[in-house]
Amino acid sequence: NAGVMQNPRHLVRRRGQEARLRCSPMKGHSHVYWYRQLPEEGLKFMVYLQKENIIDESGMPKERFSAEFPKEGPSILRIQQVVRGDSAAYFCASSPPSGAGELFFGEGSRLTVL
Amino acid sequence: LAKTTQPISMDSYEGQEVNITCSHNNIATNDYITWYQQFPSQGPRFIIQGYKTKVTNEVASLFIPADRKSSTLSLPRVSLSDTAVYYCLVGDSNSGGYQKVTFGTGTKLQVIP
Numbered sequence: 001n002a003g004v005m006q007n008p009r010h011l012v013r014r015r016g017q018e019a020r021l022r023c024s025p026m027k028g029h030s031h032v033y034w035y036r037q038l039p040e041e042g043l044k045f046m047v048y049l050q051k052e053n054i055i056d057e058s059g060m061p062k063e064r065f066s067a068e069f070p071k072e073g074p075s076i077l078r079i080q081q082v083v084r085g086d087s088a089a090y091f092c093a094s095s096p097p098s099g100a101g102e103l104f105f106g107e108g109s110r111l112t113v114l
Numbered sequence: 115l116a117k118t119t120q121p122i123s124m125d126s127y128e129g130q131e132v133n134i135t136c137s138h139n140n141i142a143t144n145d146y147i148t149w150y151q152q153f154p155s156q157g158p159r160f161i162i163q164g165y166k167t168k169v170t171n172e173v174a175s176l177f178i179p180a181d182r183k184s185s186t187l188s189l190p191r192v193s194l195s196d197t198a199v200y201y202c203l204v205g206d207s208n209s210g211g212y213q214k215v216t217f218g219t220g221t222k223l224q225v226i227p
Contacts, residue, residue, distance in 0.1 A: 004157070035217070042201065042217040042219040043158065043201075043217040091157050091158075102148070102160035102163065103150075103158075103160065105157030105159065106157050107157050108155070108157050110155075
């Protein structure tokens, strides 16, 4: 039973380019969360999605960031016109349909903006 | 939202028992207390969850006093591989998810040979 899969694990972008991070939740999980972690800091909630719905995006920056979780395929976190401050580790987590219990995290995607 | 406070770092020798305490003074009635472990360059991993009194699993024990305003994660006989960051989370994960739960900076445990 595969865990939460994130790709790419490492992504390098130049300022102004777009970054797309993908997350496939665990089998049977329909809730996805995205977190951002800056070096030496804790994880900060960004967005919570269920299939085809954004439930809570209160942690997402208002501009340049967007997330989706389509009916088919992985959840995608998209960052447009990246800046150096976007350099961070982005973690995806999933939980069962009830939304209860533990979160299962992926290994993260590390974005470096040159 | 229940805010948590935990020590920034701790050191321990191998083989000792380690207790990490987390304060959550404004915990709500429906909130659970959950601990996660994170190794460098990896995603956090669930350790244990509890509501009150004591919970034990194969990895750790969680002690929660009657007023629930704090909790203590206990790691028996730590080894070098327990060196990690430990996060205490408080939230009502049973009513729709973790979107309001913040991980904070956690406690960086360094196990010394």
